Amino acid sequence: MISGQKLSRTFVIGQNETHALSNVDFSAKDGEFVAIIGKSGAGKSTLMYQLSLLDTPTHGSVTINGINTSTLSPNERTKFRLAYLGYVFQDYALVPELTAEENVLLPLLMRGEQYGYALKKSRATLESLGLGHRLDRRPGRLSGGEQQRVSIARAITHEPLILFADEPTANLDTESSKQLLSHLEDMHKRGQTIIMVTHELDYAARAQRVLELSDGKVTREGTPQELNLLSGAVVR
Amino acid sequence: MKEHGRNGWRIVRVAFFLASRYIARTSMWQTGLVVFVMSLTFLNLVVVNGILVGLIDGAMYGFQQNYAGDLLISKLPEKESIERASTIRGIVEQNDDIVAYSARIVEPATIEANYLASVSHPNIVPDRVAASVAGINIAQEESVTGVAKKLIEGSFLTETDDDSVVLGANLIDRYFPAVIGLQTLSEVYPGDKIRITIGKATREFFIKGIVKTKADATDLRVFMLENQLKKMRGGLGTANTDEFALRIRPGKSISEVQNDLFAYGIGSLALVRTTEEAIGEFLGEIKDTFSLLGNIIGGISVIVASITIFIIIFITAITRQKYIGILKGIGLSGITIELSYVILSIFYSGLGILIGVSLLYGVMLPYFKAHPINFPFSDGILSVTTVGVIVRSLILIVTTIIAGYLPARLIVQKNTLDAILGR
Numbered sequence: 059m060i061s062g063q064k065l066s067r068t069f070v071i072g073q074n075e076t077h078a079l080s081n082v083d084f085s086a087k088d089g090e091f092v093a094i095i096g097k098s099g100a101g102k103s104t105l106m107y108q109l110s111l112l113d114t115p116t117h118g119s120v121t122i123n124g125i126n127t128s129t130l131s132p133n134e135r136t137k138f139r140l141a142y143l144g145y146v147f148q149d150y151a152l153v154p155e156l157t158a159e160e161n162v163l164l165p166l167l168m169r170g171e172q173y174g175y176a177l178k179k180s181r182a183t184l185e186s187l188g189l190g191h192r193l194d195r196r197p198g199r200l201s202g203g204e205q206q207r208v209s210i211a212r213a214i215t216h217e218p219l220i221l222f223a224d225e226p227t228a229n230l231d232t233e234s235s236k237q238l239l240s241h242l243e244d245m246h247k248r249g250q251t252i253i254m255v256t257h258e259l260d261y262a263a264r265a266q267r268v269l270e271l272s273d274g275k276v277t278r279e280g281t282p283q284e285l286n287l288l289s290g291a292v293v294r
Numbered sequence: 295m296k297e298h299g300r301n302g303w304r305i306v307r308v309a310f311f312l313a314s315r316y317i318a319r320t321s322m323w324q325t326g327l328v329v330f331v332m333s334l335t336f337l338n339l340v341v342v343n344g345i346l347v348g349l350i351d352g353a354m355y356g357f358q359q360n361y362a363g364d365l366l367i368s369k370l371p372e373k374e375s376i377e378r379a380s381t382i383r384g385i386v387e388q389n390d391d392i393v394a395y396s397a398r399i400v401e402p403a404t405i406e407a408n409y410l411a412s413v414s415h416p417n418i419v420p421d422r423v424a425a426s427v428a429g430i431n432i433a434q435e436e437s438v439t440g441v442a443k444k445l446i447e448g449s450f451l452t453e454t455d456d457d458s459v460v461l462g463a464n465l466i467d468r469y470f471p472a473v474i475g476l477q478t479l480s481e482v483y484p485g486d487k488i489r490i491t492i493g494k495a496t497r498e499f500f501i502k503g504i505v506k507t508k509a510d511a512t513d514l515r516v517f518m519l520e521n522q523l524k525k526m527r528g529g530l531g532t533a534n535t536d537e538f539a540l541r542i543r544p545g546k547s548i549s550e551v552q553n554d555l556f557a558y559g560i561g562s563l564a565l566v567r568t569t570e571e572a573i574g575e576f577l578g579e580i581k582d583t584f585s586l587l588g589n590i591i592g593g594i595s596v597i598v599a600s601i602t603i604f605i606i607i608f609i610t611a612i613t614r615q616k617y618i619g620i621l622k623g624i625g626l627s628g629i630t631i632e633l634s635y636v637i638l639s640i641f642y643s644g645l646g647i648l649i650g651v652s653l654l655y656g657v658m659l660p661y662f663k664a665h666p667i668n669f670p671f672s673d674g675i676l677s678v679t680t681v682g683v684i685v686r687s688l689i690l691i692v693t694t695i696i697a698g699y700l701p702a703r704l705i706v707q708k709n710t711l712d713a714i715l716g717r
Contacts, residue, residue: 112623113711133627140625151620151714153312155319160311167311168626170304196319212624 332646639698
């Protein structure tokens with residue numbers, strides 16, 4: 059279970075203060091698939107960065123699996139991310155010098171797994187995502203959809219408690235986006251907790267619960283049906 | 295403790311994994327260029343110092359090979375010759391560690407050339423120089439020094455050359471252009487006659503050969519047979535000796551033999567000096583100065599190499615700061631990423647040093663040994679010691695580790711999210 063209490067994030071640039079998040083409460087149960095939607099600049103990515111411990115809130119705290127993360131040092135937060143969290147970034151964020159399987163086995167190696175085991179597991183994960191024929195390709199020689207699937211494989215290969223996906227379909231064509239969503243749904247069916255940021259309502263509609271943000275505040279929350287999300291609509 | 299060890303090993307393993315993949319898959323040109331710079335830096339660090347020190351070492355080696363031997367026994371400053379020379383000779387002959395010696399009689403003399411021309415042409419002033427004349431036993435001298443092999447004109451003395459001498463090249467103006475206060479002989483060649491005056495005795499000799507060893511002590515001398523010098527001086531027996539040049543058994547400590555001789559009390563009868571002691575502090579001080587100079591030049595090259603590594607790592611890290619942020623984001627610790635860049639630096643400097651060492655031992659040392667640098671006062675060798683190479687290699691590696699770590703740390707310490715978002 060993950061929860062965020064009274065999360066605020068303020069950026070100070072010169073004399074100006076920008077309130078990207080204001081007193082946002084958030085929670086997701088184990089195995090839940092939550093989508094965060096909102097217009098550009100609404101604060102959805104900022105919320106995800108706080109929840110995923112990539113950033114530290116100005117006020118408020120995040121509790122994951124019963125651990126109050128606000129007490130953790132930067133090093134402990136890094137270890138925590140490695141142990142419990144997985145990330146899928148908007149622009150794939152694969153290390154260009156590493157092959158697909160090497161990108162995926164990196165978190166496993168860092169967790170102290172033997173190289174042989176890590177390699178075997180990363181290959182199995184990539185194969186489960188339909189990339190068994192692209193194991194030794196470097197990111198530059200993979201399509202956008204393939205790169206994003208490698209990114210997912212890297213995020214889930216160490217079986218994280220929570221998978222965060224930040225606009226995972228933003229750089230993909232429709233077909234690749236649909237495939238990616240199918241993979242996320244499959245993982246969710248197997249019990250994976252997923253928190254996804256998206257501006258595409260069609261994809262948000264495939265989550266169990268949707269949180270809508272506007273100007274750094276939660277404006278609506280509920281199931282896709284309750285929020286009456288329209289198929290194919292995009293939040294701009 | 296065990297947990298720390300496991301964590302440390304994990305960090306090293308992942309850092310090595312990242313660095314090795316980076317090296318294997320980055321541009322060969324970039325890697326080649328950095329390694330090339332590191333090789334040049336290493337060679338600069340070792341060779342410049344080696345040549346500067348080698349000039350003096352070459353001079354010392356020449357002094358040892360062509361004049362002093364491994365140990366030189368000479369008269370005490372206040373005496374006219376070595377006291378109880380026959381006793382010393384006996385001690386020297388009985389010492390198994392002394393494989394050869396050359397006993398020399400040395401007398402100050404005046405050498406005149408072109409004096410016949412001045413008889414027929416009174417306006418011509420004969421050349422006249424002051425020099426030391428060494429009376430030698432040819433076989434003994436041959437067994438200790440290589441003077442006979444350093445002939446540049448004519449030939450060396452034989453046992454029957456009673457009326458001949460060999461001149462050191464620095465007595466002749468074509469080999470040693472006159473400097474203020476130092477006279478030389480002009481237009482003298484093998485076959486010419488010169489006149490030698492020792493005390494009240496004057497005698498003519500034919501010039502049989504001219505030697506040039508680059509050891510002034512030899513090149514400013516006139517060599518004649520020992521018995522001829524005794525004849526000129528008169529009243530001298532085997533007891534009269536001014537120098538013993540000793541050759542020590544290879545592998546035997548010279549200072550040990552020196553101490554053995556001191557133990558016999560020779561120290562109170564004569565000076566017993568090693569090459570370094572005989573050549574004087576002067577060259578030792580020059581050697582220290584040259585070594586310092588070499589280290590300064592090498593130090594500058596180390597700074598240049600450090601800056602090169604710093605820039606390379608800084609540019610590499612700054613262009614990859616997004617990936618660094620992502621690696622931190624997915625759980626790689628900062629120290630792991632920093633260590634990967636340090637390993638990269640060690641690879642650059644290590645490979646550079648390896649290539650440098652190969653060039654040094656495979657090409658440069660054999661080349662300089664076969665073709666010493668021709669300096670006026672010595673045959674310059676490349677003076678390189680294994681300890682020196684190891685120390686300089688370590689200096690280069692440590693410097694590049696620091697130069698690689700600092701920029702990596704600068705980038706890695708940046709906020710993870712800022713790095714990911716390129717802020």
